[in-house]
Amino acid sequence: MEIFYILDASAFINGFQLDFGNNFTVPEITSEIKDFESRLKFDAALNENKLTILDVADEYIKSVEKIISKSGDVLRLSVPDKKLISLAYMMFDEGKNVKVISDDYTIQNTLKIIGIPYSGIITEGIKGVYNWKKVCEGCKKEYDEDYPFDDCEICGSKIFKKRIKVNK
Ligand SMILES: [Zn+2]
Structure with missing residues (x-):
């Protein structure tokens, strides 16, 4: 089954290899990629159709907020982080085989609570x-x-x- 990768800004900054066209992110992540090299990689991925920027319906953001409302992590998540997690949740809900690529512990911890697979590039991914x-x-x-x-x-x-x- 094809894996759909959901990419955080750290995926570009830390050098995730985008091989095929099955990589997705949200519009808000764009503004978090500031350094020149990561920016080049990001733009190249878009031009080569390896990366798709998708927006998320509000209902999914609300669902995610509801699921994580009991976790202290909800306060530490930025708007782009929350949208990224909501995109993963939306695709997961559509029955797709998703994996989030992020080195952010708060994002990883939240995904763990929701039950969505993830991987870090630098970090190995926390296990609990x-x-x-x-x-x-x-x-x-x-x-x-x-x-x-x-x-x-x-x-x-x-x-x-x-x-x-x-x-x-
Ligand atoms: Zn003591």
Whole structure:
């Protein structure tokens, strides 16, 4: 089954190879590709008909917002990010075999929640849904993300931030 690739700005910036004509993005991504080399690649892909810019119907954006409303990621997503995810959701809904190419952790995390396949170019793609925790270097006591101090209240050791996988 043919794979339809949905490309984030990072796909162009980090050098994703566009081989066939099955690559898609949203109009808003265009403004996020600013450096000269990525811009050339982007324009060439358009001229060679390897890339199609598609807009997304509002109903799909609303559906995505609804699905991710319980996740903190909804606040971190930019308008282009949200539209890109909605495009993937729309094509996925049409029964197409889609894969989003993005190195953005917030996008990847959101896709994970929705259940749409993705791949990073630089990052390998996170394998679970993650949250941050603060952990003491000394006694390993765990603190909530909003614990305001750099030192452990029990042993006085340094506290570091750690990504933890949560089961959903
Ligand atoms: Zn401690």
